[in-house]
Amino acid sequence: MSDPAWPAPPPIPRDAISPLPATLEVEVAILGAGIHGAALARELTLRGVSCALVDKGEVGGGTSQWSSQLLHGGIRYMLTGDIRQMREGLAERATWARIAPHRCRWEAFWMPHRYWLEGLAHRFGIGLYDHWGAERPGWSADLALGRVPQGVFQADARSAGGPFRGATAYADLMTWDRELTKDLAASSEAVRLDFHEPEGFETTAEGLGSVRLRDRADGTLRQLRARRWVFALGPWTDGAMAQWFGETRKRLRLSSGIHLWFDAVPGCDRPWAIRRPRGRILFVIPRDGMLQVGTTEREVEDGWVPIVAAEREELFEALEANLPAIPWRRMPVRSEELGVRPLVAAGGVTTHLSREAILDRHPRFANLTLVLGGKLTTARALMDHLATGLTGRRCEASTTEPLRLWDGQKAQIR
Ligand SMILES: Cc1cc2nc3c(=O)[nH]c(=O)nc-3n(C[C@H](O)[C@H](O)[C@H](O)COP(=O)(O)OP(=O)(O)OC[C@H]3O[C@@H](n4cnc5c(N)ncnc54)[C@H](O)[C@@H]3O)c2cc1C
Incomplete structure (x- = not known):
């Protein structure tokens, strides 16, 4: 780590x-x-x-x-409509699974929904995502995709007391970036x-x-x-x-993103990808015996910047609003990291x-x-x-x- x-x-x-x-x-x-x-x-x-x-x-x-360690089509592009970029990512995802099988792990990510119509929209979008991303070398047949059965959803510690009524599972590839x-x-x-x-x-x-x-x-x-x-x-x-x-x-616009690492939480077995405003995604990912949470977006001036308190706070607020059953602030943060995205400046x-x-x-x-x-x-x-x-x-x-x-x-x- x-x-x-x-x-x-x-x-x-x-x-x-x-x-x-x-x-x-x-x-x-x-x-x-x-x-x-x-x-x-x-x-x-x-x-x-x-x-x-x-x-x-x-x-x-x-x-x-310091990335979110996903080799992905970018499910958020389904929301922003950048289908071409998404399909490029999905094709590359399959290439990584072929050439780096030891550094890749397929996962069924859950995208939770707040109400029925949102669930329907997720199922439609995710259906397309998994259809376009159907090439999945090394995919494990015991990972279930599509609508998450209610009983299975409710057994997840994150579903209690929050705004979500159900979830749809989609495929993506996790890696170890370094x-x-x-x-x-x-x-x-x-x-x-x-x-x-x-x-x-x-x-x-x-x-x-x-x-x-x-x-x-x-x-x-x-x-x-x-x-x-x-x-x-x-x-x-x-x-x-x-x-x-x-x-x-x-030439670049720089945007920092942070991840917090907690001890594993019992009953949190699948990674969650929660939609946030402005096409952003809050990831809550069990991996390597821990729980990785992220990420944020803050305009910065340099590649070496420290985490600021407001950034950490934003993540905690998002976690509490979406997953109130977990006592986030009482859980020790075992590690935290900040990465700076090099985004191409306009023009x-x-x-x-x-x-x-x-x-x-x-x-x-x-x-x-x-x-x-x-x-x-x-x-x-x-x-x-x-x-x-x-x-x-x-x-x-x-x-x-x-x-x-x-x-x-x-x-x-x-
Ligand atoms: C929070 C966050 C989450 C992300 N999540 C994902 C994700 O899930 N999936 C995904 O596909 N992408 C993700 N990204 C994007 C991805 O991590 C980056 O785009 C990618 O790592 C950039 O790689 P790079 O080789 O361009 O830069 P870097 O990895 O930063 O490499 C640049 C290198 O240049 C070196 N260097 C700097 N200055 C000098 C100098 N003066 N002389 C010599 N060497 C120098 C540095 O030491 C460094 O090793 C994420 C990015 C962030 C910040």
């Missing part, structure tokens, strides 16, 4: 000292080792192209360890430069030429040269572009893959692409698309080749 939100960049573990040489040269330099950077490293390796994966922290140590990101990196032959801070760039006629990196473990300086560059810096993109190149243009050009993700060619450095926005769910597809553009080569194996497990374990903890 993740630490509480860091107000500052990650600390360096003692064993992070790198045996790498002082000068390195690769075809593609990837700065940022979240899910996008790690997925791109795998795509390039599958195409036989050399790359380096640089991060000032560790692989999967940023936003990609482990998945580390698996992607381990499935590449990238030169790994964890805990390396970029300090300055040299340019050439083609654009960026090299970067000077300081090894944060022991202060060693390294020079990394590359022909092409990809920055996948998540919510830190605007800050880095300002610091490195003096750019003031805002960008969209890719065909997702309206929330942009591959932005830098206007000054012709050999630099910025990855803006995106989701865990669509990261593989987006980086497949980018790698095809960078190398001119498609790669069928991207959707079929199983990931290597970074820790060598055979199965994910259930």
Whole structure:
């Protein structure tokens, strides 16, 4: 489980000292080792192209360890009408279940309803969601979908005393985001430069030429040269572009979201997805012997921001209003985490893959692409698309080749 939100960049573990040489040269330099950077490293390796994966922290140590950990079509898009994005997510969900079965677990999520007509609308929408998402490799036949029988609903500790009269179950895929990101990196032959801070760039006629990196473990300086560059810096993109190149243009809008982790509550066996105003969803998910609750939305200015009291309070109020039978405030919060969503600022050009993700060619450095926005769910597809553009080569194996497990374990903890 993740630490509480860091107000500052990650600390360096003692064993992070790198045996790498002082000068390195690769075809593609990837700065940022979240899910996008790690997925791109795998795509390039599958195409036989050399790359380096640089991060000032560790692989999967940023936003990609603070998500809601769902590989999903996004049931909320059923409410906002973004069916295309939803169907892209559903297709990708099936790909993840194929290539990363050990980091995925199918679940029957319950969406509760307050009144009969709402229940009918849920059944219709969820029916379509599960129809379009019918490809579910590894689906467990004992997970029931559709209308939840009244007796089963009432046996759930969350149904008592609240506004809900019943629920409809839909399928989605849970993952372990940090482990998945580390698996992607381990499935590449990238030169790994964890805990390396970029300090300055040299340019050439083609654009960026090299970067000077300081090894944060022991202060060693390294020079990394590359022909092409990809920055996948998540919510830190605007800050880095300002610091490195003096750019003031805002490419992203940042929105923080928090999760609280409680001890498991007896009688809460299925994950719940509760509709909230403005198309938002409150998730209450039993996993890994605990209960994960989230999330919120608050506009923020930076990727490293602490949780504010009002954010925590908003979550407690939503829990009490919707699930009053559970004594939320009396239960100790075992852990809390904050992640910052890198949302694309208005006015960008969209890719065909997702309206929330942009591959932005830098206007000054012709050999630099910025990855803006995106989701865990669509990261593989987006980086497949980018790698095809960078190398001119498609790669069928991207959707079929199983990931290597970074820790060598055979199965994910259930
Ligand atoms: C609360 C929340 C819930 C979410 N839930 C879901 C979900 O359920 N499903 C889903 O599909 N998506 C979800 N998302 C979205 C998803 O988590 C993110 O879109 C995704 O993790 C972003 O990955 P990334 O690789 O772009 O960025 P990151 O994971 O943030 O990676 C960026 C990397 O860049 C590094 N870096 C930063 N600055 C520098 C620098 N100067 N030099 C070198 N390296 C640097 C950081 O250390 C970091 O490792 C959620 C997001 C949030 C915040």
